[in-house]
Amino acid sequence: MLEMALFRDSPEAIFADLERRGLGREMAEQVIEKDNEWRTLIDEGNKLRSDRNRVSREIGDAKKAGNDAAQLLKQMKTLKLQLPQLEQETADALAKRDAARMRVPNLLDKVVPQGDGADGNVELTRHGKQTEFNFKPQSHNVLLETLAGADLERAAKVAGRRFYYLCGGLARLELALVNYAVELLAERGYEAVVPPFVMNREAYEGVVDLNDFEDVMYKIEEHDLYLIATSEHPLTARFRDEILEPGKLPLRYCGLSTNFRREVGAHGLSDRGIWRVHQFAKVEQVVICKPDDSATLHQELLQNAVDLFQGLELPFRVVEMCTGDIGTIAARKFDLEAWMPSVGEWKEVVSASNCTAYQALRLNMRYRIPDGTAWPHTLNATGIATTRTLAAILENCQQPDGSIAIPRPLRKWMGGLKALAPA
Numbered sequence: 001m002l003e004m005a006l007f008r009d010s011p012e013a014i015f016a017d018l019e020r021r022g023l024g025r026e027m028a029e030q031v032i033e034k035d036n037e038w039r040t041l042i043d044e045g046n047k048l049r050s051d052r053n054r055v056s057r058e059i060g061d062a063k064k065a066g067n068d069a070a071q072l073l074k075q076m077k078t079l080k081l082q083l084p085q086l087e088q089e090t091a092d093a094l095a096k097r098d099a100a101r102m103r104v105p106n107l108l109d110k111v112v113p114q115g116d117g118a119d120g121n122v123e124l125t126r127h128g129k130q131t132e133f134n135f136k137p138q139s140h141n142v143l144l145e146t147l148a149g150a151d152l153e154r155a156a157k158v159a160g161r162r163f164y165y166l167c168g169g170l171a172r173l174e175l176a177l178v179n180y181a182v183e184l185l186a187e188r189g190y191e192a193v194v195p196p197f198v199m200n201r202e203a204y205e206g207v208v209d210l211n212d213f214e215d216v217m218y219k220i221e222e223h224d225l226y227l228i229a230t231s232e233h234p235l236t237a238r239f240r241d242e243i244l245e246p247g248k249l250p251l252r253y254c255g256l257s258t259n260f261r262r263e264v265g266a267h268g269l270s271d272r273g274i275w276r277v278h279q280f281a282k283v284e285q286v287v288i289c290k291p292d293d294s295a296t297l298h299q300e301l302l303q304n305a306v307d308l309f310q311g312l313e314l315p316f317r318v319v320e321m322c323t324g325d326i327g328t329i330a331a332r333k334f335d336l337e338a339w340m341p342s343v344g345e346w347k348e349v350v351s352a353s354n355c356t357a358y359q360a361l362r363l364n365m366r367y368r369i370p371d372g373t374a375w376p377h378t379l380n381a382t383g384i385a386t387t388r389t390l391a392a393i394l395e396n397c398q399q400p401d402g403s404i405a406i407p408r409p410l411r412k413w414m415g416g417l418k419a420l421a422p423a
Contacts, residue, residue: 001101001361003375007031017107020323022116027104034097041090048086052079102209105328106358112332115322121335122322127306128315130339131396138402139342140394141273144170146402147394148423150274162278169420173393173406174281174386176413181283181308181384182254188304190254190285195234197257198225203237206363209328218260231255232380235286236359244367244376250289250297254383257282274387275347283383290367291357294377298354301381302334305350308384312407314392315339317346331356336382338392349388352381 006014011032015025055076062069113122131137144150149170155163166174182192201224204210218227228234235255244251258281274280285304287297302318309316321333336350357375360366366373397405402422406414 001098001358002104002107003357003361004035004101007035007101013107014104018105020108020112020114021105022324023105027100030100031097031104034093034100038090038093038097041086041093045083045086045090048079048083052076052083055079102205102362103211106331106356108323108326109332109354112326113320113322116324117322118325120322120324121319124318124320124334126315126317127310128313128339130315131341133341133398135400137341137395137398139273140275140340140391143394143398143402143404144273146422147404147420149420152273160278162276164274164277164279166274169414169417170390172414173410173420174390176406176410177384177386177389178256178281178283179413180311180409182256184308184311185254185283185285185304185383188252190252192254192256193231193235194256195228195231195238197228197260199228199234199237200224201226203240203363204233206240207233207236207329207359212328216261218262227260228257229261230259230282230380231257231284232286235284236288236378236380237363239288239365240363242365243373244288244365246290246367246369249367249376250287250293253286255282255284255286257284273391275391277387280388281386285352285379285381285383287379288360288365288376289379291374291377294354294356294379298332298334298352298379301379302352305336305352305381305383309336309338309349311409312389312393314389314396314407316349316392319346327353329353329355329358331358338388339396340392341395347388347392349385349392350382352379354379 002014007028011028014028018025018028055072059069059072059076062072113120115121138146144152147168147170149167151165151167155165186192198220201210204226213229214226217229220226232255234257235253258279260279262278285301287294287301289297306318316336316338319335319337321327321330321335326333330353333351333353335348335352337346338349339345340347355378357377359378360375365376367376393407394404397407399405399419404420406418406420411418
């Protein structure tokens, strides 16, 4: 969330940013209104406490002088009744203010392109050539059946639609992708971490707006716990309510997790198969750093993802997300989109976000500076999301006989196997 000083001292900056996003200023105005109410109640509470202390002294003086203190005692009783009620009103006003503050999105970087939606995103670079075939290529959904690489029907009986069993060579290929990503990131100084796969509500509200995000999450109803949607969330929330030592920054993490989302895709590519599913594995990059370093580290995260996909020799492009497609948490965001021949479209396989201090404020995570503390910046980027990467490999590496050429860097984890043969 944004610092309260910004709402009090520079509200026009917030209003201008909301306008860039195509949003009304009402959500920010509500924060300012609730803050004014809270500050007024604080002043009233201070006055009541001052009155209580004054009356208490006057009662003592009256008793010492042998004077009648009945009226003063009556006044004290009234003050003692008023003060708890006012303190509750003050706490309620603060809670409402901060709830409204949580809904105001992050301030966008000035370089974020203007746009209303996905059509406004800007292509920055292309890598590799769009795959061409001298035979009729199949979609990854068909190839899953050809390889007997995923059992969707039985998974649906066990867990419901959009779950899957990965089988045989494809299961090994997923593990190879994970090892490939972890090896590259570890060589570049990212510490591998397997986080908890559940988070409580208070921790989750530190990294996302649950009012918007809760609909795509699985909640364990009898407990205050949610299954994680990405390891970015527990890795970033790890240092909630802590003060970090500046000498240890930046912190670089490589998160390994199974992730769970209730989201449902559109018809077509994501309607079946493994493109948009409720459970998937992912290797995630997370960085916590000083503000002056975040722009450079954002490019580092992006370059790591680019290098991973270049190593796989898959055609992809890098796009910058526009104001209408960036979401509420990031100040700047890049996507990698792989070419999917079956639909002739670029499809997202990586997101890389600089969240500046937005999550740190929500988490009350700070780092030490000479004259106090400051808010660090948090960044995240996909390393490899296995199911989408598998789909991209199936479509771009298919061969006339129905086999799938295994990208070279993955073969050492496949026992030297060069291709997955049809079942």
